[in-house]
Amino acid sequence: MKAAHEGPLTFAQIKPNEGLRAALEKKRPDVVAEISRSGLRGRGGAGFPTGVKWNLAGAATGEHKYIVCNADEGEPGTFKDRVILSQYADLVFEGMTIAGYVVGAATGIVYLRAEYTYLLPHLESVLAQRREHGLLGHNILEKGFDFDIEIRLGAGAYVCGEETALIESLEGHRGEPRNRPPFPVDTGFVRRPTVVNNVETLAWAACILARGADWFRGFGTEKSTGLKLFSVSGDCERPGVYEFPMGIPISELLEEVGGRDAKAVQIGGASGHCVPRCEFHRTIAFEDVATGGSVIVFGPQRDMLKVARNFLEFFTEESCGQCTPCRDGNPKLLEGVRLLEQGRCSMRYLRDLIALGETMQVASKCGLGQSSPNAFLSIVEHFPQEIMGRTPQTV
Amino acid sequence: MLVTERERLNEELRELAEQHGRARAALLPMLQHVQRKYNHISAYTMQVIADLLEIHPVEVHSVVSFYAFLGDRPRGRFVVRLCRTVSCDLAGKDRIARQLENDLGIPFGQTTGDGMFTLEWANCLGMCDQGPALLVNDRVYTGVTAQKVHEIIEECRAEFGLHALRKEEEQRA
Numbered sequence: 001m002k003a004a005h006e007g008p009l010t011f012a013q014i015k016p017n018e019g020l021r022a023a024l025e026k027k028r029p030d031v032v033a034e035i036s037r038s039g040l041r042g043r044g045g046a047g048f049p050t051g052v053k054w055n056l057a058g059a060a061t062g063e064h065k066y067i068v069c070n071a072d073e074g075e076p077g078t079f080k081d082r083v084i085l086s087q088y089a090d091l092v093f094e095g096m097t098i099a100g101y102v103v104g105a106a107t108g109i110v111y112l113r114a115e116y117t118y119l120l121p122h123l124e125s126v127l128a129q130r131r132e133h134g135l136l137g138h139n140i141l142e143k144g145f146d147f148d149i150e151i152r153l154g155a156g157a158y159v160c161g162e163e164t165a166l167i168e169s170l171e172g173h174r175g176e177p178r179n180r181p182p183f184p185v186d187t188g189f190v191r192r193p194t195v196v197n198n199v200e201t202l203a204w205a206a207c208i209l210a211r212g213a214d215w216f217r218g219f220g221t222e223k224s225t226g227l228k229l230f231s232v233s234g235d236c237e238r239p240g241v242y243e244f245p246m247g248i249p250i251s252e253l254l255e256e257v258g259g260r261d262a263k264a265v266q267i268g269g270a271s272g273h274c275v276p277r278c279e280f281h282r283t284i285a286f287e288d289v290a291t292g293g294s295v296i297v298f299g300p301q302r303d304m305l306k307v308a309r310n311f312l313e314f315f316t317e318e319s320c321g322q323c324t325p326c327r328d329g330n331p332k333l334l335e336g337v338r339l340l341e342q343g344r345c346s347m348r349y350l351r352d353l354i355a356l357g358e359t360m361q362v363a364s365k366c367g368l369g370q371s372s373p374n375a376f377l378s379i380v381e382h383f384p385q386e387i388m389g390r391t392p393q394t395v
Numbered sequence: 396m397l398v399t400e401r402e403r404l405n406e407e408l409r410e411l412a413e414q415h416g417r418a419r420a421a422l423l424p425m426l427q428h429v430q431r432k433y434n435h436i437s438a439y440t441m442q443v444i445a446d447l448l449e450i451h452p453v454e455v456h457s458v459v460s461f462y463a464f465l466g467d468r469p470r471g472r473f474v475v476r477l478c479r480t481v482s483c484d485l486a487g488k489d490r491i492a493r494q495l496e497n498d499l500g501i502p503f504g505q506t507t508g509d510g511m512f513t514l515e516w517a518n519c520l521g522m523c524d525q526g527p528a529l530l531v532n533d534r535v536y537t538g539v540t541a542q543k544v545h546e547i548i549e550e551c552r553a554e555f556g557l558h559a560l561r562k563e564e565e566q567r568a
Contacts, residue, residue: 314518
């Protein structure tokens, strides 16, 4: 793992359980206020303000509430959560405990994707240690607060990263997203108020309590505060996990990772956007190019149509099949990409495909469907010279 | 299935259901247990689980068919899942795929005749900076090369059957 501008990663500098101790000293509303003031927004990609989420769940009535850690990191090109869980699991559990204290929950659940089953023994041992040290279980740090965490495994479904699908899966159903509202903060796991936060969000929450909201606000932009981990892969010299402040220009990030000659960068994984070289001055932030942390670099030699096909194959496979725009739209777009590859697609049909993609963006039920045509649309928009009038490749 | 075998399975599933509290939320952990142990979830098992949790067997089947890591067709002892998502694709997963098919003698989606290996695609294993990556059951391999494919497969074979016996003997000697 590499931090931006040298020096160790923030997660490595935070003293263990400093955030938790600080939080338990405070009154609940003060902890929420601190998180709200820091401007922390969901690090999984959607960017929902964490303080607002905790506040809503805290205000919801219900005897039992749940804190769910979304460790179903399935976005293509994202692996920061795996690194956090294998190196800084304590920080994540600390964040969950703080959230439990704030919201008034006694149970935390980590939804770990099946592909990361090998992390399970490590995580269980960290939990056991925390229980031993009085950081989990009954009467935490002798403050009269009870909280415990269990780990549940996923079973191989990308869509379960969507919070309502994740809850469906926890309840023993197919991972099909629910209609919202009601939102999980009042009607979540087994219809009880539930906070679903990404792994990284929880870790940052613990850091913010340890260092203060002002420290966090010192990084990033007005609307996208703080630091963020980025998973960088593809055609660059130094792929890996990086820590950068939000609002970093794409060109600067590429400089750091050794991807100077890239012709395009996919920001935000399969559901994100493909940014061409001429737009590398844009910044990575919620108000410009949003991301959950996935950065895939494409070198000058790459065939962008093949990239589009790969993403559409992914969505065709991972669509839960519940709503028509996503279930039928993605195979149709994929078929269109195959026509383009064979050089048999008319301009008129391509326009129809673009219109279909735009329909999917507005008509799909959940984030997966709404964002599934993004990559295709941005590649068609930015690389028209590459995709039209091709001569079929004989393989 | 033998009657005694059924009875044993019934008993096992009943205990499992008790352990997870007999609620609908117990379904996935139960199915995961069965999948891990028997490499598939049979129609009979689904029926028993449905009875235990008091839901329709179709509900159980709908869940089994939804998740990529669950299934009603017997998988091999070793399930090899090659990541096909974009970063691993850029890193050259096509060659690894070809080599896996050649070395195992089966196309993707199938199981070898001896029930040892199943070859499948996976969607993003979260090893994008170290591709191409593949999973063998819960074990992850990164930076896989076509040459390494053979070693990985032999490593698996060495864990079972005659190979394992021979290895044990060697260690004893």
